Amino acid sequence: MPIITLRSSYGPVEKYVSDKEPRECALEEVPIIDVGCLRTADMAELRALADKIKAAATQTGFFYIVNHGVSRESTERIADAAKRFFKQPVELKEKANRRQSRYFNGWQPPLVQRACVSESLDHKEGFSFRYDPQFDPAKTDKDVQDIPDEISREIRGEQFVWDSTAHIAGFKDACIGYWQQCLELSRRLIQVFALTLDLPLTYFDKLVTYPGADCVLNYYPAQPAHAGQPYNARNAGLGAHTDLQCLTLLWQDATGGLQVLNKDNEWVIVPPLKDSLVVNIGDYLMRLTNDRFKSTVHRVYPVDTSCDRYSVPFFFGFNFNETCAVLPSCTSATEPAKYAPISCGEWCQLRFKQESFDDAVENAA
Numbered sequence: 001m002p003i004i005t006l007r008s009s010y011g012p013v014e015k016y017v018s019d020k021e022p023r024e025c026a027l028e029e030v031p032i033i034d035v036g037c038l039r040t041a042d043m044a045e046l047r048a049l050a051d052k053i054k055a056a057a058t059q060t061g062f063f064y065i066v067n068h069g070v071s072r073e074s075t076e077r078i079a080d081a082a083k084r085f086f087k088q089p090v091e092l093k094e095k096a097n098r099r100q101s102r103y104f105n106g107w108q109p110p111l112v113q114r115a116c117v118s119e120s121l122d123h124k125e126g127f128s129f130r131y132d133p134q135f136d137p138a139k140t141d142k143d144v145q146d147i148p149d150e151i152s153r154e155i156r157g158e159q160f161v162w163d164s165t166a167h168i169a170g171f172k173d174a175c176i177g178y179w180q181q182c183l184e185l186s187r188r189l190i191q192v193f194a195l196t197l198d199l200p201l202t203y204f205d206k207l208v209t210y211p212g213a214d215c216v217l218n219y220y221p222a223q224p225a226h227a228g229q230p231y232n233a234r235n236a237g238l239g240a241h242t243d244l245q246c247l248t249l250l251w252q253d254a255t256g257g258l259q260v261l262n263k264d265n266e267w268v269i270v271p272p273l274k275d276s277l278v279v280n281i282g283d284y285l286m287r288l289t290n291d292r293f294k295s296t297v298h299r300v301y302p303v304d305t306s307c308d309r310y311s312v313p314f315f316f317g318f319n320f321n322e323t324c325a326v327l328p329s330c331t332s333a334t335e336p337a338k339y340a341p342i343s344c345g346e347w348c349q350l351r352f353k354q355e356s357f358d359d360a361v362e363n364a365a
């Protein structure tokens with residue numbers, strides 16, 4: 001069985017994976033969950049939804065959601081904005097280069113990041129922007145002016161991403177509009193996650209007032225030089241990895257290419273499903289649930305080298321300054337907490353430090 005080497009907050013970890021060809025996922029592996037009732041206050045319906053989400057979170061850790069309330073219009077607008085950004089000449093994309101960022105915002109050129117230690121550099125380009133309270137629909141102007149110091153230190157939004165893209169008509173509005181809808185949806189979803197963990201509906205509310213809310217536009221350019229050849233570990237769109245925070249909401253275009261490692265360590269394809277978002281659990285939520293919920297390895301090998309692929313993940317986590325322990329409902333006399341308390345901010349930082357350390361070692365080699 002081949003071994004892949006994944007990044008983790010504590011350094012590289014090896015994992016055996018099946019060498020079977022990826023196959024399409026079965027419906028029970030990545031279920032389709034209708035979350036239309038999120039906007040109703042009916043507790044019985046919310047509990048029924050929580051049961052479905054719990055089953056998915058404890059099994060593959062990936063599911064589709066439909067009737068999620070993120071409008072088709074705002075999705076189309078951000079997809080179009082992504083195209084207009086990435087199709088610019090390199091000199092214009094350079095204006096937004098993340099080299100000038102303190103927090104990994106802005107444009108990341110292709111072939112600079114290696115998500116998976118044992119795969120090639122990632123072929124994708126990205127454009128990232130992070131939580132900024134001035135765009136949070138739950139905040140008043142006064143809230144934005146009176147942010148406590150311990151919170152403001154952790155805010156990762158940066159103005160240069162909007163200044164360096166101001167020449168692209170409607171770009172910022174498209175990005176922020178979509179981000180706001182994902183933020184509202186995530187705050188509702190995390191309430192249902194509280195129910196899945198036998199906690200009160202509002203248990204996590206105070207932890208998501210200034211949350212991790214990072215949006216990335218991903219662009220996997222067509223590769224004419226590789227026409228007809230499948231992507232592989234030596235030519236990865238985005239190498240195998242786990243996401244870091246609590247939840248990811250992923251929009252993918254109609255091209256296809258997302259693959260997920262199921263519980264038998266076989267790669268399964270999670271195809272695009274119109275008007276859905278893919279939700280997956282991140283490492284921080286897995287840790288807080290004492291590993292009950294699974295942060296599952298995934299990668300992107302676009303299906304067709306002759307066409308571009310776009311996707312937009314939205315990564316949602318708890319306020320970066322709040323230190324959280326394993327949840328009381330996830331431990332028992334026979335299952336003590338496996339992990340020490342840590343904040344979502346520190347947790348992400350650990351992985352980022354590892355990535356720069358691994359890259360430095362690799363560059364020195």
Ligand SMILES: O=C(O)CCC(=O)C(=O)O
Pocket residue numbers: 216218238243250252257258298299300310311312313
């Ligand atoms: O492009 C995709 O479909 C997935 C992207 C992803 O996994 C990520 O950005 O973390």
Ligand SMILES: [Fe+2]
Pocket residue numbers: 241242243298313
């Ligand atoms: Fe991911």
